[in-house]
Amino acid sequence: MSHKIAILGASGYTGAELIRLIATHPTFEIVALSGDRKAGQPMSSVYPHLRHLDLPDLVTIEDIDFSGVDLAFCALPHATSQAVIRDLPKDLKVVDLSADFRLRDPEAYARWYGGAHQALDQQAEAVYGLTEFYREEIRAARLVAGTGCNAATGQFALRPLIAAGVIDLDRIVMDLKAAASGAGRSLKEHLLFSELFENVKGYSMGGTHRHLGEFDQEFSAIAGREVRVQFTPHLIPATRGILLTNYVSGDPEAIHAALTAAYAEEVFIRVLPMGEVPQMKDVRASNFCHIGVVGDRIDGRATVVAVLDNLTKGSAGQAVQNANLMLGVEETAGLMAAPVFP
Amino acid sequence: MSHKIAILGASGYTGAELIRLIATHPTFEIVALSGDRKAGQPMSSVYPHLRHLDLPDLVTIEDIDFSGVDLAFCALPHATSQAVIRDLPKDLKVVDLSADFRLRDPEAYARWYGGAHQALDQQAEAVYGLTEFYREEIRAARLVAGTGCNAATGQFALRPLIAAGVIDLDRIVMDLKAAASGAGRSLKEHLLFSELFENVKGYSMGGTHRHLGEFDQEFSAIAGREVRVQFTPHLIPATRGILLTNYVSGDPEAIHAALTAAYAEEVFIRVLPMGEVPQMKDVRASNFCHIGVVGDRIDGRATVVAVLDNLTKGSAGQAVQNANLMLGVEETAGLMAAPVFP
Amino acid sequence: MSHKIAILGASGYTGAELIRLIATHPTFEIVALSGDRKAGQPMSSVYPHLRHLDLPDLVTIEDIDFSGVDLAFCALPHATSQAVIRDLPKDLKVVDLSADFRLRDPEAYARWYGGAHQALDQQAEAVYGLTEFYREEIRAARLVAGTGCNAATGQFALRPLIAAGVIDLDRIVMDLKAAASGAGRSLKEHLLFSELFENVKGYSMGGTHRHLGEFDQEFSAIAGREVRVQFTPHLIPATRGILLTNYVSGDPEAIHAALTAAYAEEVFIRVLPMGEVPQMKDVRASNFCHIGVVGDRIDGRATVVAVLDNLTKGSAGQAVQNANLMLGVEETAGLMAAPVFP
Amino acid sequence: MSHKIAILGASGYTGAELIRLIATHPTFEIVALSGDRKAGQPMSSVYPHLRHLDLPDLVTIEDIDFSGVDLAFCALPHATSQAVIRDLPKDLKVVDLSADFRLRDPEAYARWYGGAHQALDQQAEAVYGLTEFYREEIRAARLVAGTGCNAATGQFALRPLIAAGVIDLDRIVMDLKAAASGAGRSLKEHLLFSELFENVKGYSMGGTHRHLGEFDQEFSAIAGREVRVQFTPHLIPATRGILLTNYVSGDPEAIHAALTAAYAEEVFIRVLPMGEVPQMKDVRASNFCHIGVVGDRIDGRATVVAVLDNLTKGSAGQAVQNANLMLGVEETAGLMAAPVFP
Structure with missing residues (x-):
């Protein structure tokens, strides 16, 4: 069995990462790169x-014949992506790695991204691609919206805590x-x-x-009320990886238990x-996410630390995992490589 | 005019940094290195x-004749430092860069450092070396205790806010x-x-x-009540520098105003x-500390970011600044070099 | 089919790299780690x-039952390795990653490593593990001596040039x-x-x-005369990788042709x-080696640049490649992962 | 005494480095920045x-009144620099940090830089700015051409060896x-x-x-014959610094003696x-250059290693050193800061 894969926007880092992962995938075969x-x-x-690798040369999207393609990964810049996906064959399975289809509410989209959405029909059908929490919807989806890499990290750390009601929703700080x-x-x-x-x-x-x-969309949906977190990203001198330190109020043991149960x-x-x-570094170049919990000297406070590789589990690895589900392949296919250390 | 300087523990990074700074100091002359x-x-x-540089060879502390020494910098490991300083001439001016004399309360010392203090007399006379807040005491001091580099960064960011009463003392998160x-x-x-x-x-x-x-000692003293912060340090892949992100509750404008007034x-x-x-990087290899304030989308929340170079303003630079005060030299002598960028 | 694998010295970087590679190997199963x-x-x-990974706990070598082991990777320090291998079962297949069995001449060994060899019998039977040039001997070997990572890089670049007689053997500079x-x-x-x-x-x-x-052993053997290269290694601020710049005298086109033909x-x-x-970076975390040739503005001079990952192709990857040959598995099994970039 | 300084092209790294050095210079005062x-x-x-620092805002060059300026540093891009300097007041002292006035021969300039020089009069009067070898000419010069940073490093290592006749001029390899x-x-x-x-x-x-x-211009002039070196630069993952490994043929002791005598x-x-x-790293952020010599196991071969900071001794520091000479200030003024380590 073989699945014909196209990658649109293959010249960026996520495009390259998709190719790296697919290079050892048991059933995916790259037939077009734009x-x-x-x-x-x-x-x-x-x-x-x-x-x-024996790869096709880069072409323009217009030059791709999608008739024999089973699934397209779309690794284009934000805004470009929606215009392209709107015009793709309507029955083509698509995993989008841009931000264009992550927010369900068109108004929220317009507010965060500064303009009206250009592909509202597709936005309406898109499934949010956080695999571990939307697995069944993804399996049935035609269009899956890859999550933000920071957004994935934060949700892996906090969704089970919000769902379990073990932290104060008004006191979440994410660094x-x-x-x-x-x-x-x-x-x-x-x-x-330099x-x-x-x-x-x-x-x-x-x-x-x-x-x-x-975070607003997902955390509020889980909590059944509006949740607003305080969140600051920092750029660090490294190539791959995200480390997220979450400061939360709640019982550390209950927090750890909620995470352990969820995963x-x-x-x-x-x-x-x-x-x-x-x-x-413990997850570099891999599809793994590690999470740890430490209680604080201040009673009722805890720190939850989550790490993942932004290009793999935070983007291209997640995309392949979703594509596996959409194509009926083993979910972990092509994704079990161990982290690269040191 | 010249001041004869000894550096005890010159083979560590803070020792080397002291020598670097003193190399262009107008009045300090290094006469002994241990x-x-x-x-x-x-x-x-x-x-x-x-x-x-024309420097003396390294010797043991026992081989140093302190009779002609105006001031000794003590850059020894924690615990070693107190034993050495206890036995130095009682009229020798000393700036200690270790943790040994930072905490005034012997019980707090024992709790944080895991054992009884071995030089209680000296601990009693030591002045806490955060120059901008203990300037007059330092000028009159014989023994000054250099602050922790992280502790300095946090205090520069938060002391004025606690003093001005513009933040919630129970909701301080420091990353x-x-x-x-x-x-x-x-x-x-x-x-x-690797x-x-x-x-x-x-x-x-x-x-x-x-x-x-x-933090406990200083913040509580300023507030007139017990203050406990939630604090997590992270090791990053860089050689010099600290960036501290403080998450506080309070009016951002009032916070900015308090800092501006204080400095x-x-x-x-x-x-x-x-x-x-x-x-x-904006302060690398310099004695400067930069602080910025940003209001959050959540009303009544702000982020205060402070940066300094741990080896300079956080340690050896602070020590030279204090020595300048103790010896009656211009406070900024030897310390005005611009940051090294890139 | 499954091959039972032991790794001796699994707590070092090459041990960890072996485990990383074997984690996705189709037939290797780790049964013991020391x-x-x-x-x-x-x-x-x-x-x-x-x-x-579901791995056995670390044990001492003495606690390993080698009766069911098909092959042992020995990632021990130099000198330790020979003593351990000497005492292993005589019919156990072994791939050694240390320097102990690389030099065939006991006198050369003693000169470079500062002491007499302690396992001369094993040294005599060991096959030099540069796969691409000793493939058949490795296939038949019981004990294979992994090459030095620098030594592998240099030989990949220069062996075909010495064999083809296209460079001046007395004017080789390797940086x-x-x-x-x-x-x-x-x-x-x-x-x-720091x-x-x-x-x-x-x-x-x-x-x-x-x-x-x-280099002396191999280049001289190929040339049929003594060859001595001028070689300087430099430590650079990176975790994985070797880049070797070879300055040679010879016709650039002939040099390129010799390499192209050889590989x-x-x-x-x-x-x-x-x-x-x-x-x-083009080969990071992979088993690939890339080589390029540029002619110089000075007639009859060329620069040959070779890169590989010291832990993979330069050590653990080479070891797995050799083990594949020794166990009759596809030579590339477990080794086709694409380089990690960026 | 004060010298009024203008910096043209202050927004690049060499511009910033000039400002950093001048910030603690005893007589230089920055009056204009373009x-x-x-x-x-x-x-x-x-x-x-x-x-x-209390610095003037950036302006266009046209807006600078040069009447009160004692010396202008020109840190503009290549090609731009010659056009600007051609039109500056003819009696204004200028230190140019670009490549525009380094080559004396207009044909050599055209060959290496791909076009005719646009300021031949100024090119004719320019003095090559390698301070230690052109000190007297620089003292008397109106226009000094800063050297290339790589070119400076190589010349510091090799000029004394060529002058002393202790190395084979046809066998120089510079990595x-x-x-x-x-x-x-x-x-x-x-x-x-990334x-x-x-x-x-x-x-x-x-x-x-x-x-x-x-190198061609300077080495040939010293040798009195054409000298062509084999030279390959490599970009490394660091911000500041050059390390040059020179492979030469000659007696190591004679080579060391020639360098020692020269400096x-x-x-x-x-x-x-x-x-x-x-x-x-031993010279980072400083105006120092360190040089070492090691003999090779091959008789009559040696390796000469030189290091400097490309932005300081290789560019802005050299420029300040030259400006000191041109303005009659102590040559080392503003340049004695010790290297920053670690």
Whole structure:
């Protein structure tokens, strides 16, 4: 059995990560790669580390014949993605890695992304791609919206706690440390090596980061009331990885128990023994997410630390996991590689 | 005019940083350097970057004649420091960079450092070395206790807010990112390049970090009631620098105003315009501390970000600033070098 | 079909890398892991990134029952390795990752490693493990000696050129840049993060690096005369990877042709188009080696650049590749993961 | 006494480094800063680390009144610089940090830089700015051409050897490792953090790097015959610093003696004891250059290693040193800060 795969926007980091994962996938076969500005080039010019693979050259999306394609990953920039997906064949299975279909409420979309959505029909049918919590919907979906990488990390840490009612919903503080690849291969001054090296900086301060739209949507839905978290991401001098430190009010043991119960059957989410916390590097280049809980010296306070690789579990790995479900393949296919350490 | 300076424990990073700063100090002259395990070696063997300086060889403390010494910097490990300082000439001015004399209450010391203090007389006379807040006491002091580098950062950010009564004292969350040199030149597995590179990890989780003893002591004294903060330090892949993100409840404008007022006359503490935050690298290798305030989307919440270089303003720079006061030199002497960027 | 695998010395970086590779190997099953100082601990304590694997706890070598073991990887320190292997069952297949069995001549061994060999019988039977050049011998071997990671890199670049007679054997200059993990997890000052970060340093200068013993042995054998190269390794601020710049005298086109011909059928060795050179990161965490050739403005000079991952193709990957041959498994089994980029 | 200084092109890294050095210079006072694209902005917006300094806002060059200016540093891009300097007042002292006036021969300029020089009169009067070798000419010069940072490193290592006739001029191999800031603050893909981190790559391979024009000019002039070196620069994951490994044929002791003699009276150039080599970090953020020599196991071969900070001794520090000479100030003024380590 083989599944024909197209990747739209293959010249970015998530595109490259999809190819890396699919390279050892038992049933996926890449039949088309698009990269508008680099159309006509072989992939090995754009990403020489993929030189050993027999890949199709980059083409424009218009030049792809989707008739034989089983599933398309869409790794295009935000806004571009919705316009492209709107015009794809209506029966083509699609996993979108952009932000375009994450928010269900068109008004929330417009507020966080600064403009009206251009593909409301598709937005209405899109399933939110946080696999461990939307597994059945994803299995049946035609269009799955990959989550934000920060949003995934935060939800893995906090959804079970909100669902179990073990933390104070008005006192959630989330301090996130994110590696540079989350910002993609774009040419921005603060992403230059000389700027980021030996540096740490907060960004999207004060509750302005767009992934808050996902937290608002999801956490409020679980809680059955409006939940607003205080969230600050920081850019750190690393390439891959997210470490999220959550400061919560609640009983540490109950918190640990809620997480342990929620993920008892999950392959990719690992809850550490009480009192231990993961380090960012423990999941590098893998589809795993590690979570730890520590009680504070202040009674009724706890710290919940979650780590994942933004390009894998936070993006392309999640996408492959969802595609596996959509195509009826073993959910873990192509995703069991151990983290790369050191 | 010249001041004869001895540095005890010159083979560690803070020792090297003291020498770096004193190298261009207008009145300080290094007359003795101790380094027990490396006694007999020239400094250029231990730190080749100091090769151009005409420095005395390392000796044991016993071999130092303190009669002509105006001031000794003590950069020894914790616990060792108190035993050494107890036996130094009683009229010798001393700036200690260890943790040994930071806590005024012997019981608090015993609790945080796991044993009874061995130099209670000296502990009693020691002045807490946070220059901007203990300036007059330091000027008159014989023995000054350098603060913890994390403790300094947190106090620069929060003391004015506690003093002004503009934040909720029971809702302070401090998330700190610290570079590796704060842990010194010690051979520990987690400090290896291959371990820390591409990594972030929390440590002393759950309110167990010893610098909390300083926060407890100082914040409670200012507030006139017990204050307990929730504090998590993280080790980041950088050599120098601390970035501290403080999550507080209070009016952002009032918070910014309190900081601006507190530091209006300070040379080394710079409060950024409202809504701007500093990045860690902005103060590297300098004695400056930058602080910024951002209001949150949640009413009555704010984020206060402070950065400094742990080896300079957080340790050796602070020590030189205090020594300047103790010796009647211009407070900023030797400390006005601009940060190194990039 | 399943092959029972033991790893001796599993607590070092090459041990961890072996486990990472074997985790997705189709036939290898780890049945025993030794780690003398950490005997009794679960692997997840030593390497939390392997938490998701069902691995045996660490034991001492004495506690391993080798009767059911098909092959042992020996990732012990130099000198220890020969003593251990000498005492293993004589019919146990062994892939040694140490330096102990690389040099065929006992005198050469004694000269480079500073003492007489303790397992001369085993040394006599050991096959040099540079797979692409000793494939048939390895297939038939009981004991294979993994090459030095630097030695592998240099031989991949230069063996075909010496064999083809296209370069001046007396004018070979090899400038190597090596990441820190090549030095293992040992606690040495120069391997501390704060020392290596923002640094580059030459080591084993002047022709004293032990991998020169391998170059001498192999290059001289190919040339049929004594060959001595000028070789300087440099430690660079990276975790994984080697980039070797070879300066040679010869016709650039002939050099490129010799490499292209030599590796035409090789899966893991990729020769770039004439005039292109690889970057270190292009092969990270993979078993690939990329080689490029550029002619110089000076007639008759060329630069040959080779890159590989020291822990994978330079050590554990090579070891698995050799084990595959020894056990009659597909040579590439478990080794086709694409490089991790960025 | 005070000297009025203008910096043209202050928004790049060398501009920022000039300001950093001048910040503690005893006689230099910055009166004008230009930055065309950022004209109108305060320097603290472009470089927040300079926030504590009282600096003029950025203006366009046209808006600068040069009548009261004693000396202008020109830190503009190549090609732009010659057009600007051509139109400056003819009696204004200028230190140019670009490549525009380094090559004396207009044909060599055209060949290496791909076009005719636009300011031949100024090119004719320009003095090559390698201070230690052109000190008297610089003292008398109106226009000094700062050297390339790589070119400076190579000349410090090799000029004395060529002059003393102790090495084979036809067998010089120079392998250079350069940190990213040498490429400036420009937005290029290979300078992104995610690309350079955990990477090393050669560039301008095969004798195409423009600094070879300087080596050709200077080495040939010293030797009295044409000298062509084989030179490959590599980009390494660091911000500041150059480490150059020179492979030469000659007697190691004679080589060491020639270097020692040449730099016996120099403050900034330090030759290490025979057999020792410097590491890159030993001179970071300083105006020092360290050089070491090691003999090879091959008779008549040696390795000469030189390190400097590309932004300081390789560019802005050299420029200040030259300006000191041109203005009759102590040559070392503002330049004696010790290296920053770790």
